[in-house]
Amino acid sequence: xxxxxxxxxxxxxxxxxxxxxxxxxxxxxxxxxxxxxxxxxxxxxxxxxxxxxxxxxxxxxxxxxxxxxxxxxxxxxxxxxxxxxxxxxxxxxxxxxxxxxxxxxxxxxxxxxxxxxxxxxxxxxxxxxxxxxxxxxxxxxxxxxxxxxxxxxxxxxxxxxxxxxxxxxxxxxxxxxxxxxxxxxxxxxxxxxxxxxxxxxxxxxxxxxxxxxxxxxxxxxxxxxxxxxxxxxxxxxxxxxxxxxxxxxxxxxxxxxxxxxxxxxxxxxxxxxxxxxxxxxxxxxxxxxxxx
Amino acid sequence: xxxxxxxxxxxxxxxxxxxxxxxxxxxxxxxxxxxxxxxxxxxxxxxxxxxxxxxxxxxxxxxxxxxxxxxxxxxxxxxxxxxxxxxxxxxxxxxxxxxxxxxxxxxxxxxxxxxxxxxxxxxxxxxxxxxxxxxxxxxxxxxxxxxxxxxxxxxxxxxxxxxxxxxxxxxxxxxxxxxxxxxxxxxxxxxxxxxxxxxxxxxxxxxxxxxxxxxxxxxxxxxxxxxxxxxxxxxxxxxxxxxxxxxxxxxxxxxxxxxxxxxxxxxxxxxxxxxxxxxxxxxxxxxxxxxxxxxxxx
Numbered sequence: 001x002x003x004x005x006x007x008x009x010x011x012x013x014x015x016x017x018x019x020x021x022x023x024x025x026x027x028x029x030x031x032x033x034x035x036x037x038x039x040x041x042x043x044x045x046x047x048x049x050x051x052x053x054x055x056x057x058x059x060x061x062x063x064x065x066x067x068x069x070x071x072x073x074x075x076x077x078x079x080x081x082x083x084x085x086x087x088x089x090x091x092x093x094x095x096x097x098x099x100x101x102x103x104x105x106x107x108x109x110x111x112x113x114x115x116x117x118x119x120x121x122x123x124x125x126x127x128x129x130x131x132x133x134x135x136x137x138x139x140x141x142x143x144x145x146x147x148x149x150x151x152x153x154x155x156x157x158x159x160x161x162x163x164x165x166x167x168x169x170x171x172x173x174x175x176x177x178x179x180x181x182x183x184x185x186x187x188x189x190x191x192x193x194x195x196x197x198x199x200x201x202x203x204x205x206x207x208x209x210x211x212x213x214x215x216x217x218x219x220x221x222x223x224x225x226x227x228x229x230x231x232x233x234x235x236x237x238x239x240x241x242x243x244x245x246x247x248x249x250x251x252x253x254x255x256x257x258x259x260x261x262x263x264x265x266x267x268x269x270x271x272x273x274x275x276x277x278x279x280x281x282x283x284x285x286x287x288x289x290x291x292x
Numbered sequence: 293x294x295x296x297x298x299x300x301x302x303x304x305x306x307x308x309x310x311x312x313x314x315x316x317x318x319x320x321x322x323x324x325x326x327x328x329x330x331x332x333x334x335x336x337x338x339x340x341x342x343x344x345x346x347x348x349x350x351x352x353x354x355x356x357x358x359x360x361x362x363x364x365x366x367x368x369x370x371x372x373x374x375x376x377x378x379x380x381x382x383x384x385x386x387x388x389x390x391x392x393x394x395x396x397x398x399x400x401x402x403x404x405x406x407x408x409x410x411x412x413x414x415x416x417x418x419x420x421x422x423x424x425x426x427x428x429x430x431x432x433x434x435x436x437x438x439x440x441x442x443x444x445x446x447x448x449x450x451x452x453x454x455x456x457x458x459x460x461x462x463x464x465x466x467x468x469x470x471x472x473x474x475x476x477x478x479x480x481x482x483x484x485x486x487x488x489x490x491x492x493x494x495x496x497x498x499x500x501x502x503x504x505x506x507x508x509x510x511x512x513x514x515x516x517x518x519x520x521x522x523x524x525x526x527x528x529x530x531x532x533x534x535x536x537x538x539x540x541x542x543x544x545x546x547x548x549x550x551x552x553x554x555x556x557x558x559x560x561x562x563x564x565x566x567x568x569x570x571x572x573x574x575x576x577x578x579x580x581x582x583x584x585x586x587x588x589x590x
Contacts, residue, residue: 010375014387017372017467021394024405024464027415031408039408040415080304087301099301102308105316110525110570112542113319116563119549120322120556121315162311165304194296223398225528230549243400247407247532259401266396270389 032256081168115230151233175209322560340561369470477511
């Protein structure tokens with residue numbers, strides 16, 4: 001009896017926390033369908049804000065920028081991170097440990113510190129480049145190098161790659177450590193070249209780590225605001241930056257409409273991933289029991 | 293053969309040197325130099341650090357709000373992780389997905405969702421008005437007013453722009469960061485230890501104090517850092533919910549780079565101080581955590 005009452009109060013507390021987590025999101029979604037502009041008074045159902053959202057050139061441009069930078073950063077950082085961790089894990093411990101510490105700096109530091117340091121680095125580099133390009137242009141007439149570089153898509157991409165790689169290494173590394181090191185030697189003894197051993201032995205072994213690393217990198221990129229804010233300059237804008245500049249001005253139901261669309265996208269993706277995982281689990285289970 | 297494979301890391305080591313180490317060095321150099329008009333570096337100075345003295349209010353506010361938010365997250369996060377970990381596996385799975393789902397929505401949108409709730413004409417004030425809370429407040433406050441005839445009845449509670457709203461924003465955004473590590477430690481906890489403690493005559497409170505809590509400490513410590521670091525460095529939450537009245541360290545840094553008070557040298561100095569704070573936090577947490585683990589092992 002005592003125990004049951006305990007369980008009921010536990011459930012009540014959990015329900016309160018979930019209410020706290022979801023009520024604001026729920027309100028946000030409901031009022032994206034509001035005909036009026038208020039986010040408190042309901043004036044009837046309408047899809048008007050979705051229409052306005054898709055007609056907003058700035059928002060659509062920022063969605064495109066976000067997707068492009070996230071995809072490119074994910075692809076590059078996944079490949080670079082995988083090779084880097086293969087390199088790291090064939091090093092001696094004494095060499096590897098300090099490198100891994102440096103690798104974890106961007107993950108430990110507050111985003112604003114990473115953003116500020118990258119911003120200062122890019123600006124300092126552009127100054128140096130300006131002097132260098134001016135000098136090159138003055139001593140020869142064949143090619144003219146641009147002397148003024150600005151923060152923009154390029155710097156945004158570099159920043160995203162550099163904060164993504166540590167996460168890829170973090171998820172590929174453990175898979176490499178779990179892998180039997182003799183496998184590669186065995187493959188090479190049996191006549192594989194190193195490249196073949198890589199494609200046929202290492203890659204299949206560490207594939208789950210690579211996939212999850214890529215997924216983490218992509219979500220980090222899409223979600224990032226602070227580092228992008230400091231490295232994208234004034235002409236380029238990601239969706240998060242666009243949302244920030246909109247929320248600073250005034251509450252607009254267009255933001256509710258974006259939130260709803262993003263929430264539904266995330267929900268659908270999560271459901272797909274979960275279904276796939278449980279399918280794989282079940283398949284693995286039947287394979288195991290089948291073997292027995 | 294082995295050495296050849298480690299060459300794969302060379303490009304990334306060069307990359308790290310350029311995009312991790314050198315930027316931090318540049319930041320430190322900026323923090324210790326004066327600004328020069330032509331964009332080159334000026335002379336060595338400590339002015340950037342001494343001038344921070346005039347921002348003591350911002351420093352103390354940042355720490356106060358971040359500490360309160362971390363404490364609230366711990367007070368909500370620990371019990372909820374514990375309760376979830378005690379449920380059945382299916383319930384646990386669903387509950388953890390539900391805890392993590394908001395983390396997938398951009399934190400600006402999560403913060404924005406509170407703006408329409410906390411506004412002067414927002415949802416909470418509407419509810420307070422309709423249940424008569426505001427009238428009740430007025431009828432009580434008029435008795436305490438120095439001059440009852442001059443008392444201006446309020447029509448709403450001011451919530452936006454207060455430090456409470458900023459703390460609420462931090463708690464709402466970073467609560468999952470507290471729950472996840474604590475939950476993952478508690479769920480892996482060896483249940484036979486709890487049983488052994490019970491068999492040896494410990495009551496529930498004693499088991500919690502002497503077995504469960506010490507064993508879950510690594511999760512608690514990583515939860516505390518994961519909430520404290522983003523809370524102390526945030527600038528968007530304080531801007532959106534604090535409405536410019538609640539300037540935090542992050543806002544101060546951001547102002548030095550994009551605002552009218554353009555002064556990257558001061559901004560770099562504050563960012564450097566923040567980096568040192570984070571490193572010290574991490575070091576203390578690691579040290580403390582290791583000591584506890586050893587104590588448990590003994």
